[in-house]
Structure formats: C-alpha cells, structure tokens
Amino acid sequence: MAASKPPEGDSLVKRLAGPSTGKAGLAQDQSEINRIIAEASKGSKFYENEKRKDEELTARINRLLEKRDSVIKGADLARLEKAADQILIDMEQKRDLSQIIVHVDADAFYASVEVMDNPELKGKAFGVGGGVLTTASYEARKFGVRSAMPMHIAKKLYPELIVVRCRFSRYSEVSKALMTVLQRYDPTMHPAGFDEAYLNITKYCRDHEMEAEECVQVIRDEVHKETGLTISAGIAPNKMLAKICSDRNKPNGQFKLPFDRRAIVSFMKDLSVRKVPGIGRVNERVLEAIGVKTCGDIYTQRAVITLLDHELGLHGLLHAHLGISSNVVEPPIREARKSVGVERTFSAVGDSTKLMEILENIAESLEEDCEQTGWAGKTLTLKYKLHTYEVFTRARSLDRYIRSKDDLFSIGSELLRKELPLRLRLLGLRLTQLKDLRDKGEKGIKRFFKDAGDEPPRKRNRLNDEEDDFAASMMEDDIEEIPMDEEDARLNGGTPNASPNRQSKKVSPNSKGRPADQDEETSDSRQRLVCPICSTSLLTDNDGFNAHVDYCLSRGAIAELATLGSQDDVGPITSPKKPPALSKSRAGSNPFLLSKKAK
C-alpha cells in the first residue's frame, strides 16, 4: 500500500470541469486539484517549513525503527504477545456496555447557518472565512476547496468561489439553540465546540421506554425543526465509538453500533488508526512505519508495540483496538480551565519597535479576555513565530497573579526583548497557573451546594482507568452560564460576546480511550470509488469520499512536494537572528500519551 504516487496523473489535465458531474469526473479532477495545490505551495516559506518538519519526522521514525531492530533481537515475541493478551483480557473484563452514549455533529455547521440566513447561497460553492477558509460548502468541496485552505489557493481551484465572512456571534446563537434542544435529553450533555456534543441518553430512554435509535431520530428531527440544522449522530457504548459512528452516515444520518463486544472489535478491525482521537498525522506516520495502519493491526503488532511501549503507548493502542474508552458524559467545569491566551498573525515584521507595539496590543486583548472570563495567571508565556514559520516560546513564572495590560506587557516585552532582533509573523501571550477570580469565599461554597442539590453529576461507573474528560470547553458565554455575581457583572461590563473564535474544546481524551474510524468497508447504499490520490478503493457515500480525498489532498500535496524536493530559490530571508538553540536531535518526543502503565 502506500502506493504513494501514482504516475502523477498529469496526463489528466481535465481541469476541474464539471465537478458536479459524476464521480468518475470527480476523481480525475481531484488529481488536477492536487497538482494545483502543490504548485501553489511550492517555494513558499510555508512549504519549506513543512518540508523541514517532514524531514525531521522521517529522521525520528528512522531512529525509532533502529531502536526496534535493536531491541527485537533476543526478544521473546511469543511471550510478549502473551503478556499483551493478558492485558487485553483485563481490559475486556472491565468493558462497560451499560451506557448509551451519543455523539451529535452538525453538518457543515457554519455553511449551514449561512445558507439559512441567506437562501441564495443554497446549492452554491462558497467558503466561510477570510484569509484562510474556516468552512467550505459541500458544493465548494467538489472543487477541492476545503476548510483550513488559504484563500488564494481556493481561488485558484475555483475562481468564482463565493466568500462569506465568519459571523461567530451568529454561530454562537444557533449553537445555543442546538444545545438547548440536546439538553432536554441529557441535562449533563457535554458540548464539544459549537457544533458537537456528547450525550448519555441511557436514562432518557429508560424513562420513556424508547429504543436508542428511535430516541436519536427524535432528537435529530427536533433539532432540525427548531434550529434548521441537520445533524448526524453516532450511538455507541462510549464516547470514542460514538464519535466515530457519527461520521459514518454523515450528513444528516445516524449510525448505531451493536452493543456487543465482538461486533465492536470487528468494527475496529479495519478502522484506520487515524480515526482514533489523539492519533494525528504524525502518529499515523509513526504507526504506519511499524506496520500499523488499522486498529486491527494493533493486535497483530502487539509484540513490537510492547517493546516500543514508551514511544507508542501500548495501553492506549490496546484500548483503541478493543474499542474501549470513557463513557462518562459530564458538563464542562469552569475550574478545569488551565490557560488563557491571545495570539496574532501578521505580515512579517522585523522592526523591534513595531513588534513591541503589536505585543502591547496583544497584552491589551489578553487583559480584556481575563476580565471577561475572570481569570488571572501566575506564569506568562510569550510565543513567537519567525517569518520562516518556526515557533518558539519563552516563559516566566511570577510570585503573584497578574492580568492587567501593564503587567502583561511589561513582563511580556521583557521576554521578547531578550530575543530581539527577530523577524516575526506571529506574537502571542498566554497565562497559566490560573486563579479563578470569581471563585471567592462563600460563593464557591454556595455553588457547591447548589450543584449537590441537583443531583451529583458524577457517574463514576464504568471503567476507564484514566478518566478523561475534564472538559476544558469554555464557551462560557454560550452554554449554561454560571450565575454571575456583582463582580462578574462589573468585569463583564456588558460586553456581549467578544472575540470570535471562542470555542473550546472538549473531549480530548487523555491517554487512552479513543475511537477509531472505520473505513469504507461496510456495504449499504454506498458506492465504490477509487481515491485518485492514494488509489484506495472506497465504499462510501459522496461525503465520505470527499472527506477521504480532503485528507489525501491536505497531506498529499505537501508530501509530494517534499518528495520531489525542488529546492527553490527562496531568496535572502535574512532573519535578524536565528532563534535560540533549537531542535536537538529530538529523539522520541514521544507520540502517544499513555499515562501510567497499568501493567
């Protein structure tokens, strides 16, 4: 596999003619799209940086393989497999299939909202965003336009592309309406960003004598009726599986995984490890190097993974293979916040005075955020990105909590001053070691009792030895507000909802549990298509196909360029100063998480 590069289908200069036409046409168009993206990226500093990172990763993988070869000598593989099998047995015994977890995901959320507010956009190829697209309508995706794509490349792919500016406050409104509906089915529902949420509908189904699928259908109908959104949903015994399942019949569909151990393991078997939350592009490559592309491969390679436990995280992978993760759904907890920061990108600046001005503005923004959210911090971290895209951070811990612009700027500028001169394209400040300014004295106590009265949200059943879910998600202005007290009101000064991007995060598992994805192996009303980039045969619907191609394009274009390795002129990028000692050999900066090993 890894049919890395088909003979470069240059011959297929089909142009992106009628994307709207059949799939066959689509495939060839995608090859051309890939070429266009590669062409537009080549020679840019961004590309050079991507190439550098790719080479570093390759070196890291080679070191890992060397270690494997070295350590595998004299190893008793049969014994290692047995040990892994025992761990699997233990994990299996703790598997909990008693909870009905649902992950709902709005389809092309921003684009859907824009269409609702402006019906003229319906059926049109348009993107949402500014210099970089945040979302692309389904029609635009057919031209290769996708989220996170720079505008200038999107325009090359489709010059007539309609661009709509982001309206976060509007998305926030619709998101709130969505969450309000979902909360009726699970008061402890956990929003995961503007357009996603986890629910535990076990109780609701029991109280209303409903089947899970029936219940979810009702939820989806109700959401559509009340918000105009179409959502997709996954139903499974834990969060990882539910998330994977919600993607299965997207858009506007739902999928329930059998609550059966064997069915689940079977489901995971052909699932790409990339679908497992927490396994990104880097770890995907690392795993592929040791022969693990699917969750089923994890079992096959369990001996080697055991040998490389430290680098790969045996437990997390074994959980993925079994399809086991946390099934605890709890609302976000304010106290869980760990940092607050502001960063800004700008066209390269080398003038120190100018940089200081930018930093001052950032300090001001951060002060505003601190006031609005009610946090102060003890450690300030400066982040800067050179015009070459290399990123660095410099931190300083204090003996007091700060949040005023003056403090932020005086300390931040001190950190920056020591690095100058620099030519930068981004500056940022972040506070950590936070103190909750709203949680003073009795107020905190009162809140505690208030919650206790409701019913202990804790579910504490099931297994996960790692319990994740800390819910970092803030969206405090959008979801379930903690009652404000006088101080809050003062701090907020009536500001509605400032900065855009205020979503927060979520689910992020910690170490272990993650879902996996499936790949198109199931049959249904799907079609069999061949991805023009990776040549994989896919049995999926149009959306699944697009998603797959999106992925191949995003990685493929850059990877291809890196391979072709055309050293370009690049020119004199003189950066005032090379940053501090950088990357040493960065040995195995370890991929996975893996908490303790409970072996």
Place this chain on the structure above:
DNA sequence: GCGGATCAC
C-alpha cells in the same frame, strides 16, 4: 518550571 511537539476543533 521550561520549551518543544502533537492534537482537536
């Protein structure tokens, strides 16, 4: 505690 790296959305 600090800095780098990875990940999610």
Place this chain on the structure above:
DNA sequence: TATGGTGATCCGC
C-alpha cells in the same frame, strides 16, 4: 496576495 486561533497534554530536561 504570503497558510488561523485557543487550549490541552505529554515528554525530556
């Protein structure tokens, strides 16, 4: 025409 912003975690030092 020049590839985002916010937040979290893990690891090695």
